[in-house]
Amino acid sequence: MSAPTVSPSASAQTSPAPARKPGSAPLRWLRRNAVVLAGAASLVYLLLPNAVVMLFSFNKPAGRFNYEWRTFSTDAWTDPCGVADMCGSLALSLQIGLLATVFATAFGTFAAFALARYRFRGKGTGNALIFLPMAMPEVVMGASLGTLFLNTRVAFGFVTILIAHIMFCLSFVVVAVKARVMSMDPRLEEAARDLYAGPVQTFLRVTLPLAAPGIAAGAMLSFALSFDDFIITQFNAGPSTVTFPVFVWGAAQRGVPVQVNVIGTAMFLIAVAIVLGGRIASGRRRRQA
Amino acid sequence: MTITLTGISKVFGDFTAVHPLDLTIPEGSFFALLGASGCGKTTTLRMIAGLEEPTGGSIRLGDEDITGLPPHKRPVNTVFQNYALFPHLDVSENVAFGLRRRGITSVRKQVEEMLELVELGQLAKRKPRQLSGGQQQRVALARALINRPQVLLLDEPLGALDLKLRRQMQLELKRIQTEVGITFVHVTHDQEEAMTMADTVAVMNAGRVEQLGAPDELYERPRSTFVANFLGTSNLIEAEITETEGEYLLLKAVGTDTALRLPAERCAVEDPQAGGKVLVGVRPEKITLAHAEDADTGSGKGSADNRLSGRIRDAGYLGVSMQYVVDTPVCPEFSVYEQNVERDARLAPGAEVVMRWRPAHTFALDAAQDADAGTLEDSL
Numbered sequence: 001m002s003a004p005t006v007s008p009s010a011s012a013q014t015s016p017a018p019a020r021k022p023g024s025a026p027l028r029w030l031r032r033n034a035v036v037l038a039g040a041a042s043l044v045y046l047l048l049p050n051a052v053v054m055l056f057s058f059n060k061p062a063g064r065f066n067y068e069w070r071t072f073s074t075d076a077w078t079d080p081c082g083v084a085d086m087c088g089s090l091a092l093s094l095q096i097g098l099l100a101t102v103f104a105t106a107f108g109t110f111a112a113f114a115l116a117r118y119r120f121r122g123k124g125t126g127n128a129l130i131f132l133p134m135a136m137p138e139v140v141m142g143a144s145l146g147t148l149f150l151n152t153r154v155a156f157g158f159v160t161i162l163i164a165h166i167m168f169c170l171s172f173v174v175v176a177v178k179a180r181v182m183s184m185d186p187r188l189e190e191a192a193r194d195l196y197a198g199p200v201q202t203f204l205r206v207t208l209p210l211a212a213p214g215i216a217a218g219a220m221l222s223f224a225l226s227f228d229d230f231i232i233t234q235f236n237a238g239p240s241t242v243t244f245p246v247f248v249w250g251a252a253q254r255g256v257p258v259q260v261n262v263i264g265t266a267m268f269l270i271a272v273a274i275v276l277g278g279r280i281a282s283g284r285r286r287r288q289a
Numbered sequence: 290m291t292i293t294l295t296g297i298s299k300v301f302g303d304f305t306a307v308h309p310l311d312l313t314i315p316e317g318s319f320f321a322l323l324g325a326s327g328c329g330k331t332t333t334l335r336m337i338a339g340l341e342e343p344t345g346g347s348i349r350l351g352d353e354d355i356t357g358l359p360p361h362k363r364p365v366n367t368v369f370q371n372y373a374l375f376p377h378l379d380v381s382e383n384v385a386f387g388l389r390r391r392g393i394t395s396v397r398k399q400v401e402e403m404l405e406l407v408e409l410g411q412l413a414k415r416k417p418r419q420l421s422g423g424q425q426q427r428v429a430l431a432r433a434l435i436n437r438p439q440v441l442l443l444d445e446p447l448g449a450l451d452l453k454l455r456r457q458m459q460l461e462l463k464r465i466q467t468e469v470g471i472t473f474v475h476v477t478h479d480q481e482e483a484m485t486m487a488d489t490v491a492v493m494n495a496g497r498v499e500q501l502g503a504p505d506e507l508y509e510r511p512r513s514t515f516v517a518n519f520l521g522t523s524n525l526i527e528a529e530i531t532e533t534e535g536e537y538l539l540l541k542a543v544g545t546d547t548a549l550r551l552p553a554e555r556c557a558v559e560d561p562q563a564g565g566k567v568l569v570g571v572r573p574e575k576i577t578l579a580h581a582e583d584a585d586t587g588s589g590k591g592s593a594d595n596r597l598s599g600r601i602r603d604a605g606y607l608g609v610s611m612q613y614v615v616d617t618p619v620c621p622e623f624s625v626y627e628q629n630v631e632r633d634a635r636l637a638p639g640a641e642v643v644m645r646w647r648p649a650h651t652f653a654l655d656a657a658q659d660a661d662a663g664t665l666e667d668s669l
Contacts, residue, residue: 190340191373193360195387195432201361205390209377 005169013125050268057261064255076258083257089247090263095225096158096243100165105219106175109211115174116181132202133171149236157238164236165226172225173218180214195240227267290351290364290439290472291316292337297346306308306332308496309346314367314440314474314489321475321487323350325519329496330476331370332481334442337474339363361390366433367442371449372425375416380404380428382411387436388519403435406465423454430462434444434469447482455589480520485509492516494663508572512557514654518572519663524576526569526597526619530561537648540569542597542619549595549653558655566656571595573624575650578613580633581641594645599623601640615642 030037060073081087115118115127133141142164149160188210188260192202230245237246248260292314299307307329308487314320322330336342337348339360343659347356355363366387371643374383384403385396404410407427417425426446433441446462447455463486466473477483491501492515500507500516511517514525527542528549538561540549549569558567581598611632615623625644627636636642 041379098489185373187369187371187373188375190360191369191375192390194340194363194365194367195436196390197386198359198361200311201390205386206375 005222011272031243050265053261053264054268057258057265059258059261061258065259066208066256066261076262080259080262083251083259085242086244086247086251086257086259086263089242089244092158093227093244096162096165097223098137099143099162100169100226101219101222103166104173104222105170108170108218108222109177109215111170112174112177112212112214116178117186125264130174133168134175138168138231142232146234146235155238156236157241161233161241161243164232165229168229168232169222169225172221173215174220176221177211177214180211180217184210212233292419292472292474293335293345293349294333295349297333297336297348298344299329299336299341300344305496307336310498312491312498312501313588314472316472317470317488318488319463319473319475321477321483321490322493323477323480323483323490323519324479324493328493330478330493331444333445333493334367334474334476335442337637338365338367339441340367340454344355365442366436366438366440367444368426368429368433368446370445372417372429374425374428374432375418378416379413380409380415380417380420383417383428384431384435386432391436393466400433403431405469406434408432422451423458424450426450426458430465434465437469440474442554443473445477446475447479455482458634462486484520488496492519493521506510509571510555510557510652512654513662514568514658514660515663517652517654517663518661522573522580522622523570524573524623524626525654525660527660528567528619528653530563532563532565532567533561540652540653541569542569547597547619549651550593551595551653552648555649555651556653558653561653567659568656568660569655570652570654571646571650573612576623576625576644576646577617578625578627578636579643579645580635581643582635594647595651597623597644599642599644601636601638601642604636604638611636613645617644 019200056069058072058074059066059069060071060075061068062070076082111126111130113287115123115130145164145167146156150158186208187204192206193199193273197205228245229243233243233246234249237243242250245262248256249276251257251260292312294310294312294314296309297307297310298305300547310332310333314435322333324330331650332341332568336343339358339362343356348356348365349355354599355365375386379387381400381404384400388396388399400413401410404413407430409424409427411432412424417428426449427428429446443462447458450458458484462473462475465488473659475483475487484507487504489501490507492499492507494515500512507516508520511520511523514523517523517525526549527543529543531539531541532549533539533553534550538553538556540551541547542549543566553561556567558565561567597617597619599615600614601613602622603610603614607626608629610626610628613625613627613636615625617623622637623644
């Protein structure tokens, strides 16, 4: 009769604490969350500059330089165009960015289809040359293009900037669209043709929708590159065509106005909104499907 | 509608995919183009669809010459290998694609009916990537059939499915073909698939049709070693014709005095003459195997049978049957299938046996061809 009474007490003593690895609780927590922490740290690293820009857009600097935090103010936000010439340069940059995107995306898409789909003499060379503008240092490209315009007596201004921007955006569009087109199954277009779609219908109903993600990626890349470009623009701009990056560079010599931070923050927020919007839309599509 | 191919050929650079080919595919038939990969069967199908331009020859659909028509103007639809479903459209829009391109706007009822036919009604709003292989296959079929084509082309439609599903879909396809009654042209490398489904099979090899006929005709009376080996298995014996005896040919296996007999009409050689060389063939399941000790008992009723003695080298248990490999003086690896009904325990490797089969189950082929054409060894 003794055995049954003894065993419960024995098990009660041993069961509550299974052997644990040595180390304190915080260390264990660290081990378990190391990947998350590393990820969070890299995100902070990436986004900290944006946070600083955002924060200083609410600053009220003492002098001309917006480098030291003084007091909170929404002055710059309520009067974003308060700085002479800044909004004009912004409008110019947006114009050039949009036009360069449209042209580069259109030409680049055609080129990508040609390079991905057809066989022709010089295809290999074409493929290699397309990469050249991406690999070439911008200074070299900007300077040589400037020399070309100078020697052909083309007046520097809006058109020369636009031509330069289309040129360097083109490669990125070609690369983005080509990657997409190469991964598309040519049998899908054959299936469309088999199902009574003529050449135009096949392109509009099957080819284009399938290539769209690549084209969109190329277009977004183009706009970002064009809007942001300083070096090449500097070599090819006329005296009266001051784009936003050129304006900021000029202003930085004399003291950066807070409004630059406002524009920077606004651009960042718009980009975030576009990305989030795309995410939500694709998520909804997936749920509906 | 009847498809008539006249002298159709296709050359890619210096490779001739299809040699000039004449083929008539009768209306309402289930027609299979059977062959190993690279034999030109898919190219032939693509030329009918209009996706490949023939190098020469013409294609007629009924009385109309469609050789020059682009694919979207041909009343022909294709079920592609790996299906080629549009990934950006859901199942019902995939199925509706052909109708919409022809300007039909009220497609809903037809799409519903078609999805009902292939038993996919509840998946209409899914995207292709959310479907299993078998379901995608049905969508591809529905997408083609909804257009009521004059001819449906199927390019290895079951190739991506596992064996069990493939068997099921074979019957399903046959059912649908009977139900809609349109001409099906089916390309496959699977001889079993072709024989199960098709009314007529054209066996293709190296860009040519080797033989055309009903499945049993091809199987029972192959006219070339390629067909004899590609459709099932054949045992081939080199033999010499000794004499003709009425409707029968008498032969002797080369290098031995084993006598063989077969009806002259089962010889694929034109005008067989005494002294001519042929390959005598027999299917493994037509052979009865007896232990050498019993060979002479019951010989009364089978005295006219072809007989061949040998020694069992290998015996394999296949469930429904036993597969034996028998070494004989005339042919090293004679294949024999025996039903698993009353197994003679003495029929084990090493046993001396006598094989026997009826002359009516024997065929003869021209000896001037490669006896291994169409076998696995040949393709390696």
